[in-house]
Amino acid sequence: MLILPLIKNLKKKTNFMTTLNYMAIALLTFLVMECITWFTHKYVMHGFLWVLHKDHHQPKYNSIFEKNDTFFLVFSYSQYNAFLLWFFSVFK
Numbered sequence: 001m002l003i004l005p006l007i008k009n010l011k012k013k014t015n016f017m018t019t020l021n022y023m024a025i026a027l028l029t030f031l032v033m034e035c036i037t038w039f040t041h042k043y044v045m046h047g048f049l050w051v052l053h054k055d056h057h058q059p060k061y062n063s064i065f066e067k068n069d070t071f072f073l074v075f076s077y078s079q080y081n082a083f084l085l086w087f088f089s090v091f092k
């Protein structure tokens, strides 16, 4: 998927570099987010918020929801606010 725009713009050097920049940004974002995810899981979810995450590692559940689902709400709320900041151009 990422290689298709690169192939289309091979003859145009400026578009080629722009495409490379976008690919580098996407790759860098992926790598940084993987590091943040690893850190969050190891030191936050298995740290001071273990009380919410513990049932995720247990094989039996009493209901269809887990306490661990709270993280979904926390992370989606922060992403929702990030989207609002972008949408309303707060930082321009």
Ligand SMILES: [Zn+2]
Pocket (backbone or CB within 6 Å): 041, 045, 046, 053, 056, 057
């Ligand atoms: Zn875990």
